Amino acid sequence: MREGLFTVNRSPFVASATFKGNTTTAMPMRCHYCYLSAVGMQLLCKNLLPCCICMGPPTTTSSPAGTVDATNGVTVKVSNRYVEIKNGIFELTLSNPDGIVTGVRYNGVDNLMEILNKEDNRGETRVMLLHVLSGTGTLWNPPGERTGIFDVIKGTEFRIIYHDENQVEVSFTRTWNPSLEGKAVPLNIDKRFHYMALADNRQRIMPMPDDRLPPRGQQLAYPEAVLLVDPINPDLRGEVDDKYQYSCEDQYNNVHGWVSFDPPIGFWQITPSDEFRTGGPLKQNLTSHVGPTMLAMFLSAHYAGDDLSPKFTNGEYWKKVHGPVFMYLNSSWDGSDPTMLWEDAKVQMTIEKESWPYSFALSEDFQKTEQRGCVSGRLLVRDRYLDDQELYASGAYVGLGLPGEAGSWQRECKGYQFWCRADADGSFYIRNIVTGNYNLYAWVPGFIGDYRLDATLTIGSGDDIYLGDLVYEPPRDGPTMWEIGVPDRSAAEFYVPDPNPNYINRLYINHPADRFRQYGLWERYAEMYPDSDLVYTIGQSNYSTDWFYAQVNRRTDQNTYQPTTWQIKFNLDSVTPNSTYKFRVALASSALAELQVFFNDQNRSVPHFSTGLIGRDNAIARHGIHGLYWLFNIDVNGAWLVQGMNTIYLKQARSQSPFQGLMYDYLRLEGPCGC
Numbered sequence: 001m002r003e004g005l006f007t008v009n010r011s012p013f014v015a016s017a018t019f020k021g022n023t024t025t026a027m028p029m030r031c032h033y034c035y036l037s038a039v040g041m042q043l044l045c046k047n048l049l050p051c052c053i054c055m056g057p058p059t060t061t062s063s064p065a066g067t068v069d070a071t072n073g074v075t076v077k078v079s080n081r082y083v084e085i086k087n088g089i090f091e092l093t094l095s096n097p098d099g100i101v102t103g104v105r106y107n108g109v110d111n112l113m114e115i116l117n118k119e120d121n122r123g124e125t126r127v128m129l130l131h132v133l134s135g136t137g138t139l140w141n142p143p144g145e146r147t148g149i150f151d152v153i154k155g156t157e158f159r160i161i162y163h164d165e166n167q168v169e170v171s172f173t174r175t176w177n178p179s180l181e182g183k184a185v186p187l188n189i190d191k192r193f194h195y196m197a198l199a200d201n202r203q204r205i206m207p208m209p210d211d212r213l214p215p216r217g218q219q220l221a222y223p224e225a226v227l228l229v230d231p232i233n234p235d236l237r238g239e240v241d242d243k244y245q246y247s248c249e250d251q252y253n254n255v256h257g258w259v260s261f262d263p264p265i266g267f268w269q270i271t272p273s274d275e276f277r278t279g280g281p282l283k284q285n286l287t288s289h290v291g292p293t294m295l296a297m298f299l300s301a302h303y304a305g306d307d308l309s310p311k312f313t314n315g316e317y318w319k320k321v322h323g324p325v326f327m328y329l330n331s332s333w334d335g336s337d338p339t340m341l342w343e344d345a346k347v348q349m350t351i352e353k354e355s356w357p358y359s360f361a362l363s364e365d366f367q368k369t370e371q372r373g374c375v376s377g378r379l380l381v382r383d384r385y386l387d388d389q390e391l392y393a394s395g396a397y398v399g400l401g402l403p404g405e406a407g408s409w410q411r412e413c414k415g416y417q418f419w420c421r422a423d424a425d426g427s428f429y430i431r432n433i434v435t436g437n438y439n440l441y442a443w444v445p446g447f448i449g450d451y452r453l454d455a456t457l458t459i460g461s462g463d464d465i466y467l468g469d470l471v472y473e474p475p476r477d478g479p480t481m482w483e484i485g486v487p488d489r490s491a492a493e494f495y496v497p498d499p500n501p502n503y504i505n506r507l508y509i510n511h512p513a514d515r516f517r518q519y520g521l522w523e524r525y526a527e528m529y530p531d532s533d534l535v536y537t538i539g540q541s542n543y544s545t546d547w548f549y550a551q552v553n554r555r556t557d558q559n560t561y562q563p564t565t566w567q568i569k570f571n572l573d574s575v576t577p578n579s580t581y582k583f584r585v586a587l588a589s590s591a592l593a594e595l596q597v598f599f600n601d602q603n604r605s606v607p608h609f610s611t612g613l614i615g616r617d618n619a620i621a622r623h624g625i626h627g628l629y630w631l632f633n634i635d636v637n638g639a640w641l642v643q644g645m646n647t648i649y650l651k652q653a654r655s656q657s658p659f660q661g662l663m664y665d666y667l668r669l670e671g672p673c674g675c
Helices: 121-126 338-354 512-517 521-528
Strands: 014-018 029-040 046-048 051-054 075-078 082-086 090-095 101-106 113-115 137-140 149-152 157-163 167-175 187-189 193-199 202-205 217-219 226-228 255-261 264-270 320-332 373-381 397-401 418-421 427-433 436-443 457-459 464-472 480-485 535-537 564-572 580-593 595-599 614-616 630-637 644-652 661-670
Touching: 075 157, 082 167, 101 320, 193 338, 202 338, 255 338, 264 338, 320 338, 373 457, 397 427, 418 427, 436 464, 480 564, 580 595, 595 630
Parallel strands: 014 051, 373 464, 535 564
Antiparallel strands: 014 029, 029 320, 046 167, 051 167, 075 082, 082 090, 090 101, 113 187, 137 149, 157 167, 193 202, 193 255, 217 226, 255 264, 264 320, 373 427, 397 418, 397 436, 436 457, 480 661, 564 644, 580 614, 580 630, 580 661, 595 644
16 A cells, blocks of 8 residues: 555545645735645555645734734644644644644634534535535545435544644545545634625625524525525525525636634635646536635536546546645734735735646645646637638637547546637647646637547656647538527526516626526526517527527426427528538537427427437526537438528427526527538
């Protein structure tokens, strides 16, 4: 056995936590930080949880809480039950030998964390992979079972690896026994933290956990969504609270956290790299929510479904480093303005991103800058029906992932991914790539489909590979007859209704970019179309006002659901005989749905095209505007079309639930080649 390794359910996964401390002064502020990481390893080995606190330069200013500054270096105190690590400003307490963080003391405030009494925490332990600073865990399924088990990784042996006045490194090891289910009590930040910040325009005072329980809270269509009937803070009465309303795409999920007003302290999670996350830059994950809870999601099926749940065969080798994730604490002299702490956290986030990959990590599996490689080039787009010249792939998403088919990156969940956005001229430069074999993938906003370089790239230490000009030819058979939407893998450009005034989240009122995050929007469709379905007429309708953001089922008076059939009406001056047209349908989401397509004959026994049952991303229920991307290229026999007015019928045929449905990204009818 190698120290530092262990496995879960024959699928290797090990967690580690590295804590590193310092003190700085800014704005004027005091701060402290720590790092969390996890490493995936091979079968029947051990778990290593290193922990390191480094002493920063002494300062003479006193903190808002009157604590004494660090002057005596880093100290370690070991007892039968706890390990205490201090540097005079920051104090970390871990259970011995479990290695679970039980206390975080900062600027004299004790304790910033609180142990939850309820083991399941309303099921929270079943959906998270890391509960802030409580240690590391994993959600896994026994073979043949769909119900997940959340295992908090506890050590069985403690030892000090290294200690001097500037730094201490300790380890908590455990030999994995597959019979252990690992149920444990998670930790939350102390309830003094009421203000949550996710972005410049997504910040608010949050409810308390008791507000979500009867009689203060009333459960809505599913347990995560609760109407605040009698909250402790009366200003929140009548609002809906749902953790999925605070999800975020990984490309923007860099910093989030909480602020306490008294004392004025910020507690932040910073993710400086997405390389260990799965599903690419558009993958959506939970962030912070009521608890107060702060999550670092390494693996998640949210907004994707089972495709993003890693599956391992018996004896399969797997190794991957998750993290480090940076935990940042700051404080100010004046607690009246929480945005000051938020702005400082954003500055620290920029510093951490520029410092990636960290040089302090001791694991040989975490590669440093000099051990990694780079890839660069320029991506162009060739679409002869748009321009005779090749176009710049401006703003393209270009990335490296495990070898696979074009677009496979959004369903890939075992390897690393490295992404960047192309410049205005299509140039891209992907840095700090872990050594290994990859395919280069891309997709370009404004164009359908996926690009993949038809070669496997082998990245070695120190490599700087220049690929030159690459050309993407998006799917295209003929000229555009008409189109609906914008090919950007989102339904955001379509009509998103106002929420039911009885079920609102005030954060998203007058918030156009995030209006889709309101609860219950799926029910608004039946209110808008009580007796008939959406009809969209090319040349007259406007997709921003006349195309509902999701094709959902209609709720009946008997509390059942009916499938819906949308119509696209369009005129053709002529139809080319013995020809083939092409109907492109790009979906932004599918949740246990089946799209059936009929051309001018809604009543035929078999649709002209069917997707079959597809998708489990559940983006409709989870207030998303997209899930996984699907592209269907449908051959249309010219005999199915007529001169004059034509109708395409789009039927979503599955209707057992209000959350079954589709979101469209883009639709286009192409004429025959040479038309």
